[in-house]
Amino acid sequence: MTRKLPTFLSENENGLWMTEDERENLKIDYRIKEIIFEEKSPIQHVMILDSYSFGRMLVLDGIVQTTSIDGHIYNETISHVPLNIHPNPKKVLIIGGGDCGVAKEVCQYSSVQQIDVVEIDQVVVEACRKYLPEVSGGLSDPRVRFIFEDGVNYAQNSPAIYDVIIVDSSDPIGPAEVLIEKNFYRSLFNALKEDGLMVCQSQSPIFHGEAMEQIFARIDDIFPKTKMFTAVVPTYPGGLWSFTLGSKKYTAPNSVRIRELDTLYINEQLLESCFALPEFMIKQLSFR
């Protein structure tokens, strides 16, 4: 019996392979141990695959989103940098973040009282909680409230109640393109308290330099203080990944708090050094 595989999966004499070919000129093939979960949600094709090189991976429409081996690098960076810059974060909004990895990190802060996760696809959340524990930690903290709706809508209608907003979105292609529009950043500004701050992932400095520059420029137009930082995410193209901070007040990390946390990637030193940018990035952003 042969079952019907999605086009990005194939079988050969060496087993099952997943081919990521979102980019025209570069493909990555992951050898797969097992298909753990597969469901076509109203939003997208959702899979949890167990791979030889990266352990279990969340794959949406054939694109690897996060993996057991390196998911913590992205999630720790996008969470702990803003939460160590804000001196007393109480209400945190996560837009996207269906894999629950960001919320898991935010739960480490005892000061935080409410974590709203606005994720459009409930299937992703349920799959990750159940089948991707290395990333989600099985997340079941009572401070976390899931809101299954469109993040752009939610932000537009939110009052100014949040201390920190984390935008954990997929690549801004197709329907996700609105997540890098100026109106969206303005609604985030409006959903933040008077000393609030937001961060978002801002793509690869090497492969998406223009998108990165655009995201930075748009946030910089709205927020009084803007900074860029980086992390190395092995499963993202180019490895080097950029994040943008837009803040109403605070920009300096408090490196004391991080010492008490349980992390695999970020620490006191990286909290400072993640803001040290390669020369080509400084030149790229120097129109600012």
Next chain:
Amino acid sequence: MTRKLPTFLSENENGLWMTEDERENLKIDYRIKEIIFEEKSPIQHVMILDSYSFGRMLVLDGIVQTTSIDGHIYNETISHVPLNIHPNPKKVLIIGGGDCGVAKEVCQYSSVQQIDVVEIDQVVVEACRKYLPEVSGGLSDPRVRFIFEDGVNYAQNSPAIYDVIIVDSSDPIGPAEVLIEKNFYRSLFNALKEDGLMVCQSQSPIFHGEAMEQIFARIDDIFPKTKMFTAVVPTYPGGLWSFTLGSKKYTAPNSVRIRELDTLYINEQLLESCFALPEFMIKQLSFR
């Protein structure tokens, strides 16, 4: 007419592709514009390929060694870190480095009087000087002396004349394995002046943690001072790459000198922050 392609090149309806499958469970396919150079040297199969995503690439036995788009990241890191730590480098030895990228960076230092490049494969040097100018800069500085012999032999027989030694080797697999043996590091120690220092690439912290640890431990056994630093090399597996410094005396970078240099990646901030290691690396090396 069909010409005979090496096994790692194939043609389909989308053109010519190179498949890097050194690792059993992960393959990377680069779409290729053109084969610029191909020669079977006495040492290895040497190719310069023009790719869509990374520009021209040096490919040895089917493995990408350096590319036009990101070669400078590796070359600037492995060169400028040691040359900014040593206060007055005059004689520099490069072991490997056939792509000439490291020597090109070392040539930026007016204090340096002699640059010995010991590369086993003359074909690599000639191909890169001619066909990979983005990496080699066409290198023709009179201070550079090429010595086409085995680096291990050369180091073993060298008197203690060097201020800085840079080991720019391929992965320590097969014949290159001797480049991570303790005897090799001891001969580097002996080829350095009483205040000299060496650096080498020490593999991926994510995929080759054991090799990285071993290299660090062996260097640390021989040199009074050992430090690890990192860079992000997009075309190397995992992106994050480690380098080990073994020094007889100096370990602090002089960040003033770097300001005068022409670089695309490393700068004053990165010269310091490249020593800030992720938490999992610190834990891995904490037996020290």
